[in-house]
Amino acid sequence: MSLGKHLLRGSGMNMLDLVVKTLAMFFVTPLLIRSLGQSGYGSWLLVMSVVGYFLMIDMGVSFSATRFLAVALGRRDSGRQGTILTACRQFYRMASLVVVVLTFGLMPLLPWLTSHPENISQLYFALGLTGCVTALRFYFRLPMIVLRAHVRYDLQAQASLCRVVLQATVMCWALTHGATVLHVAVIHSCGECVELGLQAFFSRKLDRHLRSDASVEETKATRSELFAYSRSIIAGSFGDSMRLQLNPFLIAQLQGVNHIPAYSVGTRLITILEDAVNALFGGQLLSAFGQLHGADEPDKLRSQYLRVTHITSGFSAAAMAGVVFLAGPFLQSWVGESLASAHLVLMILSVPYVIHFMQFPAYNLLYTVGKTHWIVWLCFIGGLCSAALSLVLGLRYGMIGVVLGSGIEMFISRGLVMAWFVHRCTGISAAFYLFGHVLWPGFKGALFPTLFAWATFRFVTPDYSAILLFAAGYGAVFFLSFPWMVMDGSARRLIWKHLPVVGSRGASA
Known part of the structure; x- marks a missing residue:
């Protein structure tokens, strides 16, 4: 398939993904408010805000890695491609460990952040589970980068669509049967894992020729390039x-x-x-x-x-x-x-x-x-x-x-x-x-x-x-x-x- 067709198909699938996410939000949000109550739903939103800050640990590396990998693909430089993936793999393994440490390190602050809600024990579990899933998202970040570098945004959108539809369907059923914050966290986390699995499945044929045994010096130099390119993204994302x-x-x-x-x-x-x-x-x-x-x-x-x-x-x-x-x-x-x-x-x-x-x-x-x-x-x-x-x-x-x-x-x-x-x-x-x-x-x-x-x-x-x-x-x-x-x-x-x-x-x- 040509680059132009990839772009058109990716744009169309991204718009479809946006529409489906919007419809899912319209159906699920009222159920969350009625089932969890305003206090419970507010506490869940705070947990999601904490997890949102964890995503900043990416530091713009996903964006810069996609750009560098796409350039290497265009040049058909398999050695460079493998070095980029090796540098990213090392970084994201460390990032996943940092997320786990932060998740359990922030748990003692949860009562203060949420003004001591009644369901604090469930929020502990929700933060621990969603934080660990966020760590998994970092650990298995490479498939997403590979899909983007190959301009296969259509496949990335398909994985997202499957996750949204499955997540919304199960969430609606659970909320109509008296689900709590704990159940919501489990359903949300399972949906994230489904999307990660689909991304890995879609990218398996694209990245099998990209691996190489990069030297320590090459990996270090490549990692420095990635951080230099993403430095501006870090500051901008923090401000937003x-x-x-x-x-x-x-x-x-x-x-x-x-x-x-x-x-x-x-x-x-x-x-x-x-x-x-x-x-x-x-x-x-x-x-x-x-x-x-x-x-x-x-x-x-x-x-x-x-x-x-x-x-x-x-x-x-x-x-x-x-x-x-x-x-x-x-x-x-x-x-x-x-x-x-x-x-x-x-x-x-x-x-x-x-x-x-x-x-x-x-x-x-x-x-x-x-x-x-x-x-x-x-x-x-x-x-x-x-x-x-x-x-x-x-x-x-x-x-x-x-x-x-x-x-x-x-x-x-x-x-x-x-x-x-x-x-x-x-x-x-x-x-x-x-x-x-x-x-x-x-x-x-x-x-x-x-x-x-x-x-x-x-x-x-x-x-x-x-x-x-x-x-x-x-x-x-x-x-x-x-x-x-x-x-x-x-x-x-x-x-x-x-x-x-x-x-x-x-x-x-």
Whole structure:
């Protein structure tokens, strides 16, 4: 199979994986809240937050190893391939041991982190089990790296799909039969093991020719290369984790674990939208910008960047407006009145996040022109400022203060500071770029869908059929108005050319 087919199949399977994960989340979350209670579900979310920090021990090696292994594959250098895998194998064995030590080392702190919940004995077991499974994920990390380096994201997505479907099915059955946090941890861990086994099965034919007896010097030099390439990823990931992953711990200490579910549910819809925007306007733009930058065509690069930014801004604004309108009735149908504050969490974060989504192409621009360190410092310093603001405002206003702290920091860093970064790269005034190329296209993209929502929203009730009907009408208005409100003539012609109906008519004519 050609590289292009691998890319297309991988993109399609990744989108299917995202859709299935979203549907599974919609079905499982209400059952978790009803079965475990708000306090039990909040405690489980804290355990997952701890495990999320364990994943940072990867230190960006997965990303850099995939890149180096792919280059070695392209050069057909089997010796280099084996050396990379040997260096990774040694690192991940050590990483798995570190995770096990941290898991049992953090257990004495668990009562303090969770504010002494009633089910503390079950949480000990949940943390120990999920921590050990995380260690296994590191120990058996090589199959995932091999699949990615061979551009077999489709196989990786298939493993993830099997895990999600199996996990969600068993979880729904168990929760309807009185499952506890202990049962949830067992089901979650078994699902992770299934995915690891499938990755190993899919990669067995790809990595059998990649092993070699690398010398100690070669392995050490390769390990240094991997860490040098991933150093920037470490700082950026740490900064990002100080925003959303730290907030559940702050909320637990300030107001108790029973408030964490409202925060988690309120941010869930935004993170789903972020995944969708990233799938549409994320890393695939990097190659296109890179070609223009490599051809030394700065004017064309700038014009293409601004065109893509207009489209991204219009889509993101319309999508977020739809989420804001539907959030109230949807959350009421999904999780009930007990988590009413989740709607307020979403409303607070909607503005800073939509500005962040609008400027997704800016990250690819900075990577293209070699300004990676700007993104690293933006994430790192922004994360520290977010943690400080959330703590200060949380002491005053509780959970809402924690959310406000994250929102204020994101508005400044991902909105104002990012606009200044673009000014430094393109020469366009930061104010003109922000208002003329980000906010104005966003306003135009959301105008007609918002007018439709304003006129029909009073008919929407907390009923899934009414919500789906409203969403269908909103989407229809968006797709009919977006090409004329946001896209220029050349972009519209490109769309018409690749639409099957239009293309067939053009061919018959």
